[in-house]
Amino acid sequence: MAIKIKSQQDWWAGWMFIAFGVFFIVVAMGTPEFINKIFGGAKLIPGYQLGSSVRMGPAYFPVVLGGMLAVLGLLVLFDSIVEEGPKVAKFHFRPLLFIAVSSLAFAYLLKPLGLALASVILVFISAYGGHEFKIKEVAIMSVVLVIFSVLVFVKGLSLPFPVCPSFIEICPIR
Amino acid sequence: MEGMFGNLAIGFAEVFKLQAVTVAGIAMTLPFNILMCLIGCLLGTLIGVLPGIGPVATIAMLLPVTFNLSPIAALIMLAGIYYGAQYGGSTTAILVNLPGESSSVVTCLDGYQMARRGRAGPALATAAIGSFFAGTVATLVVAMFAPPLAEVALKFGPAEYFSLMVLGLVAAVVLAHGSLIKAIAMVILGLLLGLVGTDVNSGVLRFAFGLSELADGIGFVTVAMGMFGICEIIANLEQKEKREVFTSKVGKLMPGKEDFKRMVAPILRGTVLGSCLGILPGGGALLASFGAYTLEKKVSKYSHEFGKGAIEGVAAPESANNAGAQTSFIPLLTLGIPSNAVMALMIGAMMIQGIAPGPQVMTERPQLFWGMIASMWVGNLMLVILNLPLIGMWIKLLTVPYRYLYPSILLFMAIGVFSISNQPFDCFLMACFGLLGYVCVKLGCEPAPMILGFILGPLMEENLRRAMLLSRGDPWVFVSPSKPISMGFLIAAVALLVIIALPALRKKRQEVFVEET
Numbered sequence: 001m002a003i004k005i006k007s008q009q010d011w012w013a014g015w016m017f018i019a020f021g022v023f024f025i026v027v028a029m030g031t032p033e034f035i036n037k038i039f040g041g042a043k044l045i046p047g048y049q050l051g052s053s054v055r056m057g058p059a060y061f062p063v064v065l066g067g068m069l070a071v072l073g074l075l076v077l078f079d080s081i082v083e084e085g086p087k088v089a090k091f092h093f094r095p096l097l098f099i100a101v102s103s104l105a106f107a108y109l110l111k112p113l114g115l116a117l118a119s120v121i122l123v124f125i126s127a128y129g130g131h132e133f134k135i136k137e138v139a140i141m142s143v144v145l146v147i148f149s150v151l152v153f154v155k156g157l158s159l160p161f162p163v164c165p166s167f168i169e170i171c172p173i174r
Numbered sequence: 175m176e177g178m179f180g181n182l183a184i185g186f187a188e189v190f191k192l193q194a195v196t197v198a199g200i201a202m203t204l205p206f207n208i209l210m211c212l213i214g215c216l217l218g219t220l221i222g223v224l225p226g227i228g229p230v231a232t233i234a235m236l237l238p239v240t241f242n243l244s245p246i247a248a249l250i251m252l253a254g255i256y257y258g259a260q261y262g263g264s265t266t267a268i269l270v271n272l273p274g275e276s277s278s279v280v281t282c283l284d285g286y287q288m289a290r291r292g293r294a295g296p297a298l299a300t301a302a303i304g305s306f307f308a309g310t311v312a313t314l315v316v317a318m319f320a321p322p323l324a325e326v327a328l329k330f331g332p333a334e335y336f337s338l339m340v341l342g343l344v345a346a347v348v349l350a351h352g353s354l355i356k357a358i359a360m361v362i363l364g365l366l367l368g369l370v371g372t373d374v375n376s377g378v379l380r381f382a383f384g385l386s387e388l389a390d391g392i393g394f395v396t397v398a399m400g401m402f403g404i405c406e407i408i409a410n411l412e413q414k415e416k417r418e419v420f421t422s423k424v425g426k427l428m429p430g431k432e433d434f435k436r437m438v439a440p441i442l443r444g445t446v447l448g449s450c451l452g453i454l455p456g457g458g459a460l461l462a463s464f465g466a467y468t469l470e471k472k473v474s475k476y477s478h479e480f481g482k483g484a485i486e487g488v489a490a491p492e493s494a495n496n497a498g499a500q501t502s503f504i505p506l507l508t509l510g511i512p513s514n515a516v517m518a519l520m521i522g523a524m525m526i527q528g529i530a531p532g533p534q535v536m537t538e539r540p541q542l543f544w545g546m547i548a549s550m551w552v553g554n555l556m557l558v559i560l561n562l563p564l565i566g567m568w569i570k571l572l573t574v575p576y577r578y579l580y581p582s583i584l585l586f587m588a589i590g591v592f593s594i595s596n597q598p599f600d601c602f603l604m605a606c607f608g609l610l611g612y613v614c615v616k617l618g619c620e621p622a623p624m625i626l627g628f629i630l631g632p633l634m635e636e637n638l639r640r641a642m643l644l645s646r647g648d649p650w651v652f653v654s655p656s657k658p659i660s661m662g663f664l665i666a667a668v669a670l671l672v673i674i675a676l677p678a679l680r681k682k683r684q685e686v687f688v689e690e691t
Contacts (some may be wrong), residue, residue, distance in 0.1 A: 010353075013617040017359045024366050027381055048378050054647035058378040061635045065366050072359040079355065088616055095411035096612060099404060099584065100605040106588045107601030115589075122588060123581045130411055130577045141578060145585055159593050 007085020014077030021070030028059040028066065098129020114165040115154065119146045178317050181540070185548030188246060188541045207247050207549065214251035215553045218258020219561060222275045223266050223568045227583060229259040229275070230622075231406060233519045234398035235583075237526060238590045245527040246542050250549040252523055256516050257309065257499045257550065260459055261557045264301040264492050265568055269294055272572075277459040277495040280467040284480060284487025291483055296429035298565065300437050300485055301492040302558050308445040308493035309554030312500035315449045316507075316547050320536065324508040327533035330659065332640035333652050337663035339634050342455040342511040344667040347623050348674045357623045360614070364624035367392060368631025375639065387599045394522045396600050397628055399587050400607025401614075401621040402515075407580050408612050427562060429485070437489040440470050444490035448497030453504050458514040462498025463491035500550050507543060508533055511630075515622040518629040 005011045030047025051057025079085075102125035110118045123142040127133055153159045193206040221232045233252050240248035263275025268285035281301065288297040330338070347357040370381040371391025382388035429437070447469055448462035470490035471480045480487050503520075505511045510531035512518040524531050529539070536543045561568075591604045611621050645651035653661045 009616075009618040010356075013356055013359075013619055016613070016617065016619075017356075017363070020363055020366070024381070048373075048380060049376070052647060053642055053649060056375075056635075056639050056642060058373040058376045058380055061638065062366060062369055062380070065362050065369075069359055069362045069366065072355055072362065075355050076353075076359065079353075086618065091616065092408075092412045095408045096609065099408055099411075100608065103404070103584060103588045103601050103605050104598075106585075107592055107598035110592060110598070119585055122585055126581045126584050127577065130580070132577055137578075138581075141581065145582055149585065149589060153589055153593075159589070160596065161589070161593075 003081055005080055006083060007080040008087045010076050010080030010083075010085045012088060014073045014075075014080055017073030017076060018070050019073075021066045021068070021073055024062050024066035025070070028062040095129050099126055102126040102129070111162065112166050115149065115161045115163045116146050117165055119149055177321075181321070181544045182317055182548060184540060185544030185546075186552075188545035189250070189548045189552055206244075207250055207545065208552065210243070210247040210251040211254050211549050211553050212556055214254020215258040215261075215557050216560070217251075218255035218260075219262035219265075219557065219564075219568065220571070221255070222259035222262020222264075222278075223571055224262075224574075224579065225266070225272050227406070227579070228402075229256045230398065230515050230519065231403040231583075231587075232259075233516060233523075234395055234402060235587055235590045237395045237398075237519065237523055238593045240523055241526055245524070245529055245539075246545045248523055248527060249520065249542070249546050250553075252520060253503065253546060253550060254553045256459075257496060257553060258557060260492075260495045260499050261302070261305060261561055262568065264305070264488075264495075265298065265561070265565060266572060268297045268301065268488070269565075269569060270572060275459075277463040277491075277498075280463050280491040281488055283467070284482070284484050287481070287483035288485065288488065293483065295427040296433050296485070297488050298562065299427045299429050300433065300489050302562060304437065304441045304444065304489045304493035305496040306554050306558040307441055308448060308497040309500060310551060311445050312449055312452070312497040313547060313551040313554075315497075315501055316504055316550070317544075319453075320504055320508050320543075320547070323504065324533040324536045327509050328537075330533075331657075332637040332644065333657050333660045334663070336634060336637040336641055337652055337660040337667075338509060338511060339630050339637070341663040341667040341670075342505070342513070343623075343626060343630065344670055345455040346513065346626055348670045352620050353618065354671075354674060356619045360619050360621070360624040361627035364627025364629075365631040365634065366627075367397070367624075368628040369635065374632075374636070385599075387595075387597060391632075392603060392628075393591075393594050393600055394525075394629065395594060396591055396603045397607050398519060398522070398625060399591055400604040401611035401625060403583065403587050404604060404608025405611030405615060405621065407584060408608065409615060410576060410580065433485050436476070436485050440466075440474065440486040440490035441493045443470060443473070444493030445497045448494030449501045451494070452498035452501030453513075455505055455511060455513040458502040458516065459495040459499040460514075463495035466490040466494030496554070503546070503550075506531060507535060507546065510535075512626060515625050518626050521629055 027045055028048055029050065031045045048059040049057035050059045050063065102122045105125060106118045106122040109121060120142045123145060124138055127138045127141070150163055154161055154163060189207050189211070190205055191207065192203050194201065194203050195206050217232065218229065221227050221229065232255055236252065240252065243251070259275045260277060263273055263278030264281050264285065267273045267278040267281040268289050271282050271286040273279040273282050285297045285301070288294065343361050347354065347361060368391070370388055372379050372389050379389060444466040447466050451462045451465050452458055467487060467490060470486050471477050474480070474484070474486045476484050476486060502513045502517060505513045506517045506520055510521070510533070512521050521531050529535060587604070588601055591600045592598070594600050614621055641651060642649070651657065653664055655661070
């Protein structure tokens with residue numbers, strides 16, 4: 001029996017909510033016994049104490065909320081079969097990837113390479129993820145931004161960022 | 175009455191006072207708070223003008239910066255960004271038919287039409303006059319209603335707070351657009367994510383999977399920047415549009431006599447409606463401007479001109495959005511409840527400063543409370559004076575292509591998030607939330623309710639715990655007759671849900687939002 005999905009957005013949204021709800025319940029309460037047995041007895045995910053309604057344990061509120069979320073997810077699923085809804089718009093992976101990678105690169109390269117280089121890397125990678133990429137423009141932009149950031153964030157606001165890479169012993173800009 | 179003016183005097187004194195500050199190693203004496211107000215207003219206007227970045231993302235970006243400022247300077251600046259954005263948004267709505275701010279969407283309808291007939295100047299002036307009047311009135315409204323409201327709130331116990339938060343979240347969801355069930359689900363998801371971290375009561379590290387970086391929970395700035403900032407950039411990059419910016423010439427600014435006569439009533443109506451809608455949890459500038467336009471269209475004798483350049487169509491929403499933006503601070507300052515995403519961020523800012531939001535802020539920190547209120551009026555004054563001469567500059571900024579803007583925004587966000595705890599992990603989380611936000615938007619789920627839930631999650635749990643402890647485990651305490659306030663809140667919440675779920679009103683709600691898109 002094939003179920004006709006009338007609203008693709010709601011269909012996936014419903015599953016997402018159910019997944020989150022179940023996730024929080026399982027982590028909060030711990031994996032049930034029959035799953036533990038499959039994995040050889042050890043508790044796969046230890047839960048937290050549930051407590052009672054008088055003394056709510058750390059698991060109490062999460063379980064209640066997780067349950068509500070899962071139920072709402074089911075309602076959304078139901079809606080997706082019953083009511084017409086929009087399709088899921090196309091995922092554009094390119095901007096997503098480049099923006100994410102550029103911010104990660106910045107974060108993990110900041111300490112080794114210093115603010116100046118890390119910023120340049122971020123600007124280049126994120127600009128590459130856009131529609132137009134003209135090297136000269138991007139280069140000028142990155143220089144301007146580095147100068148601006150050093151002036152405002154390091155000098156003006158005294159944020160403790162290393163400006164020069166860690167392999168340069170004495171930094172001209174402090 | 176005298177009490178109110180006395181309090182406002184305290185506020186103004188605080189706003190204008192001279193302070194010794196050290197900027198970049200140079201010691202000087204400045205009226206620092208005014209300076210912060212100016213920076214906030216200018217920045218707000220800037221991002222109001224620029225489409226693709228709004229007050230939520232900007233405030234989130236600046237939260238780490240406010241750590242170094244005094245509480246009042248921080249809050250004044252951030253508030254300036256919010257209502258400043260209302261001014262900036264109207265400028266582009268009128269001149270370029272591009273709403274820089276979501277609450278300016280309605281202004282495009284008649285404002286741009288006025289501009290096309292060569293009446294851009296009077297349109298802009300009307301928006302400015304209306305906004306300033308509404309800002310002044312709203313300041314007085316806040317000054318008048320906040321103290322009694324805070325007095326009532328001081329009597330709240332944990333049960334009342336819990337019920338109030340439930341009402342606040344429900345109202346915020348009900349008044350927003352989009353699917354109701356999904357919005358509630360997003361709120362609950364936010365509540366759950368807010369619980370990540372160390373449970374204060376038991377010391378247990380929850381949902382952290384052994385990551386010690388999560389011991390203090392997920393940084394709230396991280397979530398805000400991820401869900402609103404990163405997500406917005408990715409969404410903007412998806413569109414390959416070549417935006418043709420057609421700017422109308424501004425011409426002379428002064429509205430004619432006829433214009434002045436016609437704008438009086440809409441400004442008054444817009445101000446009143448905006449003030450009311452702003453106070454409601456879930457309200458704010460956006461709801462106010464939509465509501466005022468709809469009301470004005472129904473009530474005005476020039477309603478046939480709406481959509482073709484009726485000055486009422488600019489005056490009413492512009493007054494309303496300013497009034498709404500300012501009065502939406504009332505639930506924040508008196509009850510500690512955020513009525514929209516911007517207020518949620520304000521709570522974050524207060525928490526960074528170590529201030530617990532709630533009714534006690536008014537009594538324990540009167541300078542902060544009244545200073546904020548006074549600063550809103552001063553900010554409005556600054557905006558009116560500065561904006562009109564600076565219009566040319568704002569227009570030039572619109573021509574900056576997005577490919578220059580977004581790497582800059584991204585860099586500032588990354589720097590801001592990194593500076594929270596000087597660890598790359600926070601940026602990683604920001605990217606994750608960016609992805610989550612992107613997925614949610616694709617699936618038709620709004621991120622704003624999630625951030626409200628995120629902020630309130632730990633607070634709700636705390637109050638729930640205490641209420642249960644006091645009632646010895648009786649869950650019916652929230653609706654027991656011995657707690658009429660709590661019962662009232664919950665009944666109101668249920669009533670709201672029922673009303674909106676009714677098919678007739680559900681259609682109306684969708685209509686209001688379809689009309690404007």
